[in-house]
Each structure stands twice: as structure tokens, then as C-alpha cells.
Amino acid sequence: MVSDERYLMLYSKIAEPHGNGKPIEVSLDGLAEALYCTQRNVKLIVRKLEEEGYIEWHAGRGRGNLSKMTFLFPKERKLLELAQHYATKGEYKQAFEAIDRYGEGTGVRHQFVEWMNGHFGYRTELIDDTEADILRLPVYRPILTLDPKDVYYAFSAHMVKQLFDCLVRYDREAHKIVPALAHAWEHDGTGKEWTFYLRKGVQFHHGRELAAEDVLFSLERLRGSTPSGWFVRGIEEVVRKGPRKVTIKLKSPNWLFPRYLCSAGLSIVPHELVQQDEDFWKHPVGTGPFRFVDWQSDRFIMDANPHYFLGRAHLDGVVIVNMPEDTVIFAKRWEQLLVNHEIRELHPEQGWMKEEYVCNGCSLLTWNMRKAGPQRSEQFRKAVDLLIDRKRIIQELQEDRIYPASGFFPSEESYRQATCPDVRKALKLLEESGYQGETVRIGTYGIHLQDAEWMKNELSLYGINVEIQAETWLTIRRRAVIDEVDCFLYCVVFAEDEVCMIELFEQTGSFLREHLDPELLEWIGSKIETALALKDPEERWNEWMKIERRLKEGTHILFLLHKKLNTFHNPHIKGVAVNSLGWIDFKDVWVEEDSAEKEQLVLLRNTPVHV
Structure with missing residues (x-):
């Protein structure tokens, strides 16, 4: 593909005004300048392009006579071919870099992404003379970390769970904790001491057997102000009672502690590799x-662990392709997609199965109570709450927005108790608040920008000046951003209901924790401690609802919308299950094949609201 690159370089520098199929007068000096090389190398390159049928070349005869070069192919065609060549080799970054370099003013970017729609999905490939079932799927956000200690976002947590395991896991269908790395566990009757018994024969990917030391190390390394550090704040001591027996002693009762241990942040890592290899998290x-x-x-590429203690994955490998964010407008919603590459269009009416879920969480606005500004006034916050018409947002923006929200869940x-718009009352409250037209800065990112723009336009009708501070996945949690915005617009997804509720107020860097009034945060902390000491789930739930009610009554949070997830899939795709993080578990997916001819299979899932 070297010739393609040189052809495109010359085309952009020389043929752009003229197009292909027309002789263009050129000099060796001009070609050397265009290709950043010597005249001698120019002659070699021209000869190569001519031999390979890219150009026609007529050398100028005599001193001062220019040569003539005819470009035989449209730039768009060769650029698309080059990008496709890079993609088939897995060099996606090079593909988009080439399009950025040579594709200005063309539709190649759109064409390439449409072609990529057929590149992604489930397919069987021949690798080293062996058939392998590979799933390729794109994402439009980066994997920010694979270190359980630093996990904030659902996608990173999902990827951590592909590589690591926890002591126990939560079975959402059975509504109970089930064994994982620990095959059994017990408590002391008070909820303060928990003992776990590790399975025999569980191996890390490098071949060493799991041991108690790995559990001790994995928990102790979380201590401090890390995103997952809050999980271990209540741990007084972790004690090795044997090669496969660990006792965890807590400072106070916590009947939810086994659910903590299901979280990606509490994944168990090999102690010696993490300690010895400073680059461990680049190749975990x-x-x-x-x-x-x-x-x-x-x-990001991973293959199946053939010795997995809960059974080998049916897939042989998974390739996650990080696509530029701006390409999502051309692509299908592929984040949850399994597709045989031949099928292009979605036809759910043709025997497909359809399921619709309401995402377990909501979008919300949190107010920065630690910064001076109109948001410190409860009347102002209530006025904004009353001016936002949730039903109109749903009607006008549609997509995955489905219900107005009055709480987290x-x-x-x-749906029924969501705030109804009341302009007259809102304007009265606005006047009482003493608002003088100060700018209110909303911090947000990614998929939430559209909602922020809607709110900005709506509130401006009533004299409220809004400025949107658009951030990225990488910048949104910077200390300066958290401190300078007046509010955050984002979504919360409760992968683990009660645990995620606590995480909102306990996790370092959580927008809600960082913005709440310290006195209110202290009160919430006392309610959390009360709830954890309750063994009965219903009694604990009552405590969580007390927290939610106080946040709503004081308008410390504006609950906005609940969102939906739609799934269409061919019934021949088996093992499809959406996990608590809103993603399909790769391990259990498999395809039922016709013995005579492979089925063309598609599963499409709308993008969930990942946090």
C-alpha cells in the first residue's frame, strides 16, 4: 500500500484542481517538493506508479520542457481502498489518519464507516489453519483503565470483568450471591467478620494458582483516595488463615459486604506481578x-482463557475497536452488537426476537454547593426544576429517552411523581432567589451534550443564562473542572443497586460527593452506616429512600429522565445476556449454525447510558 500513499500524496499536491484522467504538466523539482525527496527518488517512485497502473507518464523532451502526468483513479477510490487495507490488518488508527490527511472535501469518512459496519460483528476466521470465532465491535470511548483500583466508568468496569474475577458474584436472576473465586463463605453473626474459602486449582493467566496472598494484596492496595478506595474504608484487618482461607474484619457491621465484593473494583490481582512490573496494567x-x-x-484484543474455572468462553477472541467519536453519526449503534458481516440492515420483523429494558438509573443534574453562585439558593434550584419539562425533552429529543424521573430508580x-412544569411558580421563586442574570455553567460530556443544549435554550426563555462546559471522558473528573462548574449533567447506572447508591456518596471523585454540602454529606454518611447494620433488605431500602427524599425535597439533585435499551436478535444467537453494567457478557455468546450453510446472524443493542 506504499504506492497508494504516494499516489494520494501526489494527487493532493498536484491533481486536486484538475481531477483524474487529465494530463497535468509537472517538473521533477515540483514532484520532489511534493514527495519530500530527491529527484533521483522521484524517478523511482514515478516508474513504480506507472508500472503498477496508477498513472500515465510522458517525460518532457529537451531542456525546459515539462513532463505530463495523468492520474488514472479518483482520489476517493484509492483513499477508501487504503483505509480498508489498514482496517483489514487491524490498523484502524492508520486508516483514520489517512482519511484525515487526504480526505478533506470528500465523503470517504462516511463511506469507510459504512464499510466498517460490515467489518464488525461475529465471524469465523482461519487463524494458523484453525477456525476461530471472533467478535469485533467498535466503541466510541476509550478504555480508560484496566486497574480495578481506578475504575469509574461502566465500560472500563465491564472490560475489567473480562480479565479478572471477584471473590463472589451476584446472580441477578436468582437475586443472590453465588460463588466465584471463593467457593464458600461465612460470617460471625454480627456482620463484622467474614471468612472466604478459595477454590482449588484456579490459575492466573500466567499459570500460577490463586492464593490467599492475592486476596490480601488486592484489598490492601485499594486503601487511600482511589476511586475504589471507599470499598475498603470499613475494613479493619484482612487476615490469612491458610493458603486458601481469608478472614476480613470490619470496623462496624456491614450486611451488604458480600455485594461489595461482587464489584469490579474488588477484582483479585496477582500480587507478585503487580508489585514487580510497573507496566503491569499495560498488559494485565x-x-x-x-x-x-x-x-x-x-x-484492544483478548482471547479465550482455555482453563477458565467457570467454563471456557464459546468465542475464541474479542477485538474492541476504538472509533473516533464523530463517526458514531454514520454508524449503527454497535456497542452491543453481534453481527455476521454479510447482513447490513436490521429487519426485526423477520422472525427476530425483541426485548426492551429500562436502564437501571437515570440522568440527573447535581448542584455545586461548595461554590458561590445562584445555585446556592434553594429557590433558584426549585425554579429551574419547575421550568424543565421532562416530557417535552422526551418528545423532542426521543432516541433512548423514555420516562421522566423523580428518583434514582x-x-x-x-414516572408518575416526576416534577411537572409550573412557569408561574418558577418565576416567583426565581424572583425570591434574587437571581440577577448570572451565568450558570453546566459541565457535561459526550452523549449528554444534547440534553444540556435543550436545557440551555429552554432556560434562556425565562432569563436564565446558561453556559455549557463540554468536557471529555478524560477531562470531566479533573479537579479544576469539578470546582469551577455550577452543576453537572450526567447519568448514573446502578449496576449493583444498593452498592452503587452508596458509591454516589462515598467514592472519591464522584460528582455528587464533590458537590454536596458537607453537612448534608455527613448526614448521608450516618444514614449509610445505619443501613449497613440492617440485615433485612427492606429495612435497608427504607434508609436509601430517606436519602433520596431529602435530596429531592431540597432540590440538591434534579432527577431528569430514565432511558431505555432495545434489543433485537436473531433467535439463532444463543447465550445472550445483558449484565448489570448494561453490556453483553462475551463469555456465554455462541451461534447456532446450520450444518450445510452458516446462518447470517445479527444482534443489535442500542447504546446504554454508560457512566
């Missing part, structure tokens, strides 16, 4: 269903 080793293969800026009560 766990016990999970998939093993790390490669991690570049444009792709979707329910008929939440």
Missing part, C-alpha cells in the same frame, strides 16, 4: 474468562 494478567493479547490506542412511582 488475571483469572478471568479472557486473556490479554494487545492494547493499542485504536484497539425506574418505577411507576418515579
